[in-house]
Amino acid sequence: MEPDVIAVHGLLARYGSLIDQRHAQAWSELFVPDGRLEIANRAPIQGRQGLAAFAENSPVGTHLTGIPELVVSGSVILATSTWIFLDRRAPGSRSGIYRDEILLPSQPGGAPLFICRGIEILPNEYAA
Secondary structure, three states: OOOOHHHHHHHHHHHHHHHHOOOHHHHHOOEEEEEEEEEOOOOOEEOHHHHHHHHHOOOOEEEEEOOOEEEEEOOEEEEEEEEEEEEOOOOOEEEEEEEEEEEOOOOOOOOOEEEEEEEEEEOOOOOO
């Protein structure tokens, strides 16, 4: 079965737009019920309830995501993309890499969902 690349790109786009608009519950539903968010050097956040709580308390800003590289592995897509986060309450930005495991739908018309989203935060290395 060929993956619906448009649906996968839609999932990746909704991740940023829903958390940026503070729709925590809808954002958590982009993950499988026991989905995980793994942010470097922090304890993993697992399950939709924990994910929604994370989203409610996350920094307010705008997520910008690069075009992902997608690799199909059975019923899972492995996606890698770059990101920039612009904080609306503090000066500056952060950037990094997303590493995703995305479950493809088992039924036609179903939506892909995150199994796990790994977030690597790159250091800011500005020359003075």
